[in-house]
Each structure stands twice: as C-alpha cells, then as structure tokens.
Amino acid sequence: TRYYDNYLGKNISDSKDNVDLSEREFLKQIAMIKKSLSKKYMSVETLAVNSDIKSAIKKILNYSPDAIFNFVESVEGNTNLESYIAGLFDILGIPYTGNGAIALGNCLIKSRTKQILQSHGIRTPKHFITEVNEIPDKNKFSLRFPVILKLAREDASIGISEFSVVQNFDAMLERLNYLYTSFSQEVLIEEYIEGRELNVAILGEKVLPISEIRFDGLPDDLPKIVTYEAKWSPDSTYFKHTTPKCPTDLDENLKLKVEKMARE
Numbered sequence: 001t002r003y004y005d006n007y008l009g010k011n012i013s014d015s016k017d018n019v020d021l022s023e024r025e026f027l028k029q030i031a032m033i034k035k036s037l038s039k040k041y042m043s044v045e046t047l048a049v050n051s052d053i054k055s056a057i058k059k060i061l062n063y064s065p066d067a068i069f070n071f072v073e074s075v076e077g078n079t080n081l082e083s084y085i086a087g088l089f090d091i092l093g094i095p096y097t098g099n100g101a102i103a104l105g106n107c108l109i110k111s112r113t114k115q116i117l118q119s120h121g122i123r124t125p126k127h128f129i130t131e132v133n134e135i136p137d138k139n140k141f142s143l144r145f146p147v148i149l150k151l152a153r154e155d156a157s158i159g160i161s162e163f164s165v166v167q168n169f170d171a172m173l174e175r176l177n178y179l180y181t182s183f184s185q186e187v188l189i190e191e192y193i194e195g196r197e198l199n200v201a202i203l204g205e206k207v208l209p210i211s212e213i214r215f216d217g218l219p220d221d222l223p224k225i226v227t228y229e230a231k232w233s234p235d236s237t238y239f240k241h242t243t244p245k246c247p248t249d250l251d252e253n254l255k256l257k258v259e260k261m262a263r264e
Contacts, residue, residue: 068096127190152186157228165223200262212248217241
C-alpha cells in the first residue's frame with residue numbers, strides 16, 4: 001500500500017499521519033459489505049490485488065466466484081490500472097459490480113470525459129490541459145478567471161483542496177508548480193463555475209433518486225467544491241459542511257432535464 005500526504009492537495013504538518021484516507025474508508029466499506037453478504041451467502045472472500053497479477057488470477061480461478069464486488073481503484077497507488085482489473089474480470093467471464101473497463105478508463109482521463117460529454121451536446125467549462133512541467137503562455141492564455149486546477153488522471157478528489165481555485169495567472173502558476181512537484185502529472189485547468197453539485201446514478205435503465213452535495217455552513221472564503229478532505233477527512237471543515245441530500249429538491253422540469261442528460 002502506498003500512502004500520500006499530498007492527496008490532500010496542500011502542504012500539511014509533518015506531525016500529521018501520512019495516510020491515504022480514501023483507501024482507509026474503502027477498507028471500512030469492504031468490511032461492511034462482507035459482513036452483510038456473509039449473512040446470506042456461505043462463502044464470501046476478499047482479495048487484495050497488487051502487481052502480482054498472476055497470483056490474483058490463480059486465486060480467482062480457484063475460488064470460481066459467482067460475482068465480484070469490484071472495489072479496485074488503483075494497483076499499488078497507480079490509478080491508471082483501475083480499468084485493467086475490470087477488463088481482467090471481463091476476460092475471465094465473471095460478473096462484477098460497477099462500471100465496465102471502458103467507462104472506468106474514460107472517466108479517469110478528464111479530457112476524454114469532457115470530449116464524450118461534448119459529443120452528446122452536454123456543455124462543460126472551457127479548459128486547457130498542460131503537459132508535465134508545462135508553463136502556459138500568459139499572452140495566449142484565454143480562459144476566464146477564476147479557474148480550477150485538477151490532476152488530469154486521478155479520481156477520489158486526490159490533489160483537490162481549497163487552493164485549487166485561483167483568481168489570477170500568478171496564483172495559477174503557483175498551483176501548477178505544486179501539482180507538478182507533488183504528482184508529476186498533467187493538469188486540467190478549467191473555468192470555475194459555481195453551482196449546485198448533483199450526483200445521478202443509473203442502475204440498468206433506471207435513473208436512481210438524484211443526490212446533491214450541499215455546502216450549507218461552509219465559510220464564505222472557501223470555494224464550494226468537493227475537496228479530498230470533503231470526501232475522506234471527517235474532522236475537516238469541508239467534510240462537516242458538504243453534506244449529501246438524497247433525494248434533493250428539484251423542480252420537475254430541472255429534474256427531467258438532469259435525468260435526460262444522465263441517460264445520454
């Protein structure tokens with residue numbers, strides 16, 4: 001297991017625990033699911049997947065599961081391998097929960113996700129993708145400030161903090177330098193648009209009740225975004241003031257519009 005203090009998206013005291021909080025939370029969820037399944041099924045096992053993929057395949061084949069609850073989000077800290085594991089389950093012909101390999105791969109790469117959305121007529125903020133250590137030309141930079149900076153190939157809000165939204169070009173360069181130094185990865189820069197945070201899940205052909213992340217009580221000086229702390233750090237200000245509401249309150253026209261966009 002690899003742990004990163006910079007997942008928080010900001011510098012923290014050396015006295016803080018150097019722990020991937022998202023991974024710790026997933027371990028809790030896995031334990032809860034195993035406990036629940038064990039009440040109904042006689043044989044429920046967990047398998048941690050690492051770079052020794054041959055060993056994992058052997059164990060899966062020996063166990064011959066009816067289905068797999070797929071909680072793999074990275075392999076030894078490499079999120080790019082997330083979709084490969086789902087592809088492995090496809091090759092083995094074993095049903096599994098969650099999205100398929102193609103969807104997982106597309107969602108991880110934010111620029112590709114935006115291209116797919118735009119191809120379906122769904123608008124997304126204007127953006128720019130940097131190469132590692134690339135410094136944008138101020139004279140050619142056309143995005144409107146404020147902008148938000150995100151790692152181009154990550155999930156779980158890794159690297160996102162209150163410092164991810166910047167108001168001017170110099171602050172953007174400072175944030176870029178932090179992300180390059182901490183993650184050595186391309187960065188997505190896009191125009192920051194403050195609005196409601198809606199989550200729409202689809203099960204088969206059915207759109208499930210729409211959930212919303214509410215920012216009630218979040219201090220005015222903090223951007224209304226779902227940071228790494230908001231997802232994984234219970235003692236943080238962001239976690240305490242980014243509360244989910246499901247189903248959320250939407251007028252019928254907006255609800256139908258959101259559901260239609262999700263299906264597309």
